[in-house]
Amino acid sequence: MEKRAVTMEKLVALCKARGIIFPGSEIYGGMGNTWDYGPVGVEIKNNIKRAWWKRFVQESDNSFGVDAAILMNSRVWEASGHTTSFSDPKMDCKQCKTRHRADNLIEAHSKGAVNPDVMSNEDMEAYIREHKVHCPNCGGFDWTPIRTFNLMFETSRGVTDESQNKIYLRPETAQGEFVNFLNVQRTTRAKVPFGIAQIGKAFRNEITPGNFIFRTIEFEQMEHQWFCKDGTDAEFYAQFKEKAFTFLVDLGFKKEHLRFHDHDKLAHYAKAACDIQYLYPMGWQELNGIHNRTDYDLSRHQEYSGKTMTYIDPVNGERFIPYVIEYSIGADRLMLAVLSEAYDEEPLEGGDVRNVLRFHPAIAAYKAAVLPLQKNLSPQAKELLATLKKYFSVTYDEAGSIGKRYRRQDEIGTPFCITADFDTVENGTFTVRDRDTMSQIRLDANGIIAFLTEKTAF
Numbered sequence: 001m002e003k004r005a006v007t008m009e010k011l012v013a014l015c016k017a018r019g020i021i022f023p024g025s026e027i028y029g030g031m032g033n034t035w036d037y038g039p040v041g042v043e044i045k046n047n048i049k050r051a052w053w054k055r056f057v058q059e060s061d062n063s064f065g066v067d068a069a070i071l072m073n074s075r076v077w078e079a080s081g082h083t084t085s086f087s088d089p090k091m092d093c094k095q096c097k098t099r100h101r102a103d104n105l106i107e108a109h110s111k112g113a114v115n116p117d118v119m120s121n122e123d124m125e126a127y128i129r130e131h132k133v134h135c136p137n138c139g140g141f142d143w144t145p146i147r148t149f150n151l152m153f154e155t156s157r158g159v160t161d162e163s164q165n166k167i168y169l170r171p172e173t174a175q176g177e178f179v180n181f182l183n184v185q186r187t188t189r190a191k192v193p194f195g196i197a198q199i200g201k202a203f204r205n206e207i208t209p210g211n212f213i214f215r216t217i218e219f220e221q222m223e224h225q226w227f228c229k230d231g232t233d234a235e236f237y238a239q240f241k242e243k244a245f246t247f248l249v250d251l252g253f254k255k256e257h258l259r260f261h262d263h264d265k266l267a268h269y270a271k272a273a274c275d276i277q278y279l280y281p282m283g284w285q286e287l288n289g290i291h292n293r294t295d296y297d298l299s300r301h302q303e304y305s306g307k308t309m310t311y312i313d314p315v316n317g318e319r320f321i322p323y324v325i326e327y328s329i330g331a332d333r334l335m336l337a338v339l340s341e342a343y344d345e346e347p348l349e350g351g352d353v354r355n356v357l358r359f360h361p362a363i364a365a366y367k368a369a370v371l372p373l374q375k376n377l378s379p380q381a382k383e384l385l386a387t388l389k390k391y392f393s394v395t396y397d398e399a400g401s402i403g404k405r406y407r408r409q410d411e412i413g414t415p416f417c418i419t420a421d422f423d424t425v426e427n428g429t430f431t432v433r434d435r436d437t438m439s440q441i442r443l444d445a446n447g448i449i450a451f452l453t454e455k456t457a458f
Ligand code: GAP
Pocket: 171, 172, 173, 174, 204, 206, 213, 214, 215, 216, 217, 218, 219, 221, 223, 286, 287, 288, 289, 326, 328, 329, 330, 331, 332, 333, 334
């Protein structure tokens, strides 16, 4: 088995030290399962979202974006089934008063050998009793029966108490795509099959085992719904599995760190469902999902809203409610996978170790760092910086030895370091150092723009 340098502890420490991700509300002692992206992290995450959007909207022949409201009419969540069945099975430890997910307790106890997804609440309670699954917090064995808790965060709207209405923070972005199906179809004149994509925040009141940004209560989803005709759905389901996998490989993931996992238990409306799992530092876990949701979503919205969701084929006049192939991935969960995959410790001559994030250059926060070899070369370096900033996200550093400055950029994954040195004064060229190979070439400002444009494209 391949030995990887990455551990969750190292990632969390690096992210905090280098401005990638900080604990949420830290000065108040934190707030469980919330994280804030710092100056470097926000750039990386934006680049991940940009790469996804480029692949699934910009480069697609027939996919369109929306940015729907987070707060939606409560009827949306009745139609989608979230008000009645979006819940986790939870048990309280009577001894230390902590709350736990029964399915997580079983998965951890059996080291993944038992799949709680296919068990009823009674089966899970029986397993926990028979296998004497203890509380991971206090070691006690005194559980309440399983109770189900809805995962949606509730809030209320209205200016006076009397007019308050319960509303929800959306637990997925998908419904904003479904309710706009005909708006998008009409305004783009798209013909089925076509897709609607969205990137946005979602909220779930989850109990999580604390794997950094893997599962949080506030997160971003990148979701794509493909509307197609019944009978073509199986083919498109296979296509989206392939497309989702290729996207990850193109981002730089090793194929052996990814695998498909077909769902054992399907939702009653689903025809097929699978995840792509990634080998995270804590083991294989879901990275994204691909689902054949049939015509369930649009049919339910037609039923609950009283408005037609029927598509009329412009060629033969046929009327039907399309099937949906959903591809859904968490931006933060992908960020954790990208960081885990990129993390490397490279032994150097003399016993030193170099920490490097070997991102795809398109994902790196800064495409280049401009460094004057000495302070008196900063005018040349700053002139180049001003030119490059018009085209790329670039950073500047003149503090410390050149070696230390290279290391700082390696640690945040900057693919190229560009140094102004004595030859710059003579002939206007700079050294361009490659993060991965540490090899150097010389280029002038126009050469650098062309070089970075080519090397950082996704
Ligand atoms: N619309 C379908 C849907 O929301 P899901 O499997 O619940 O399906 C899709 O979520 C993706 O969203 C997951 O594969 C994961 O990448 C991400 N995700 C879900 N819950 C999350 C959480 N609590 N924290 C971070 N990412 C999450």
